[in-house]
Amino acid sequence: MYQKFFRELEDLPDKETVPLNEVIDHLVFNDSGLIPVITQDVETKDVLMMAWMNKAAIEKTLSEGRMTYWSRSRNEFWTKGESSGNTQELINMSFDCDGDAVLCQVNQSGPACHTLRPNCFYLKVDNKNNRVTVIGNRG
Amino acid sequence: MYQKFFRELEDLPDKETVPLNEVIDHLVFNDSGLIPVITQDVETKDVLMMAWMNKAAIEKTLSEGRMTYWSRSRNEFWTKGESSGNTQELINMSFDCDGDAVLCQVNQSGPACHTLRPNCFYLKVDNKNNRVTVIGNRG
Numbered sequence: 001m002y003q004k005f006f007r008e009l010e011d012l013p014d015k016e017t018v019p020l021n022e023v024i025d026h027l028v029f030n031d032s033g034l035i036p037v038i039t040q041d042v043e044t045k046d047v048l049m050m051a052w053m054n055k056a057a058i059e060k061t062l063s064e065g066r067m068t069y070w071s072r073s074r075n076e077f078w079t080k081g082e083s084s085g086n087t088q089e090l091i092n093m094s095f096d097c098d099g100d101a102v103l104c105q106v107n108q109s110g111p112a113c114h115t116l117r118p119n120c121f122y123l124k125v126d127n128k129n130n131r132v133t134v135i136g137n138r139g
Numbered sequence: 140m141y142q143k144f145f146r147e148l149e150d151l152p153d154k155e156t157v158p159l160n161e162v163i164d165h166l167v168f169n170d171s172g173l174i175p176v177i178t179q180d181v182e183t184k185d186v187l188m189m190a191w192m193n194k195a196a197i198e199k200t201l202s203e204g205r206m207t208y209w210s211r212s213r214n215e216f217w218t219k220g221e222s223s224g225n226t227q228e229l230i231n232m233s234f235d236c237d238g239d240a241v242l243c244q245v246n247q248s249g250p251a252c253h254t255l256r257p258n259c260f261y262l263k264v265d266n267k268n269n270r271v272t273v274i275g276n277r278g
Contacts, residue, residue, distance in 0.1 A: 009262065010254045010277060017270040023262065036175050038186055045184035047177055050240035062266050094260040095271070097252050101189040103260040113236050115149045121233040121242040123148065123162065127201050131156040132234070138149060 003028070006099045024058060028100035034070055035102055039112070041119075042091045042105040048112035049120040051078075053102065058093075065090050067106060086110035142167070145238045163197060167239035173209055174241055178251070180258075181230045181244035187251035188259040190217075192241065197232075204229050206245060225249035 005026040009018065029035050034052040041048055051069040053061065057077060060068045067088035071078035081087030088106040095102055113120045117136040124133045144165040148157065168174050173191040180187055190208040192200065196216060199207045206227035210217035220226030227245040234241055252259045256275040263272045 009273065012273045014273060014276045016273045017265065017268075018273075020264060020266075020269045020271050023271045036189060038177050038189060040186055047179055047186065047242050050175060050177060050235060062264065093264040093266070094274075095262040095264075096189060096259040097254055097256075097261065098259075099262075101259075103186050115236055117236075120235040120237075120240075122236065123234040123238075125159060125201065125232040125234075126156065127159075127232070129156075130159045132159050132162045134148065134151045134153060134155045134157075135233075137153045 003099065006097060010097065020062075023095060023099070024055060026099055027055070027058075027095065027102075028098070029054065032072070034072070035100065037069065037102040037104060039067065039088060040103065040105050041108050041112075043107075046119055047121060048088075048106070048108060048118075058102070061090055061104070062093065067104060081109065084110070084114075086112065088112070142238065145236060149236065159201075162234060162238070163194060165238055166194070166197075166234065166241075167237070168194065171211070173211070174239065176208065176241040176243060178206065178227060179242065179244050180247050180251075182246075185258050186260060187227075187245070187247055187257075197241070200229055200243070201232065206243060220248065223249070223253075225251065227251070 033054045037051050037053050039048045054070045057068050057070045068077050068079040087109045092105040111118050115138050122135045124135050126133050172193045176192050177189050178187045193209045196207050196209045207216050207218040226248045231244040250257050254277050261274045263274050265272050
């Protein structure tokens with residue numbers, strides 16, 4: 001899914017900068033206006049969850065320093081931890097080479113998963129035995 | 140995006156197992172039959188890239204032990220490193236709490252990014268200065 005804008009950034013040398021708003025304007029949002037966001041614990045480097053943002057959620061997250069996704073089920077902003085208290089402070093945000101994914105490193109308060117497990121990827125494939133193992137208790 | 144199948148898994152205790160094929164059958168694929176896949180270096184824990192798999196690509200990756208995505212631009216299997224040699228050996232695969240994302244930990248040979256940078260997330264937001272900084276040389 002290459003596009004000219006991101007293709008041209010490829011040739012820039014280390015530490016070169018470009019305007020943030022230009023990059024955001026060229027991100028590849030899907031038909032629903034959303035882009036996938038990977039959220040990683042900045043200290044443990046565990047991948048905590050994957051969710052979605054629209055352009056406004058990206059801008060809100062950057063301006064407020066707290067992770068705000070777009071809830072596809074409720075069709076509204078979803079500021080992580082607003083009800084649970086398990087907030088995510090944004091530390092770093094990056095975009096990928098073809099502008100269709102966002103990586104955010106965060107300081108996670110409490111468990112990231114709504115099941116109260118530390119992260120959402122708690123269903124681990126046991127390939128040898130053709131099983132999936134639950135990792136961690138519900139809390 | 141909750142569904143009954145994954146909702147019921149939530150209550151299982153630590154180390155309980157369920158059949159792999161049942162979980163795969165209930166994964167949430169989008170209208171194009173694809174699910175987002177996050178690929179992480181198993182040693183450094185860096186997030187290397189995000190791409191997509193269909194059900195057949197998940198099964199191929201598990202049976203062959205090498206990451207095979209579905210190329211949305213070429214509309215065909217995309218076994219990572221087939222042309223570049225920069226293959227990804229699958230070490231761990233996990234699914235998230237609502238079955239709509241896959242996390243794979245890999246042994247990455249060479250750079251993960253087609254730009255020859257170590258990973259695809261080389262466009263880092265400098266929030267304070269409203270810029271995006273290129274991280275790493277093209278190689």
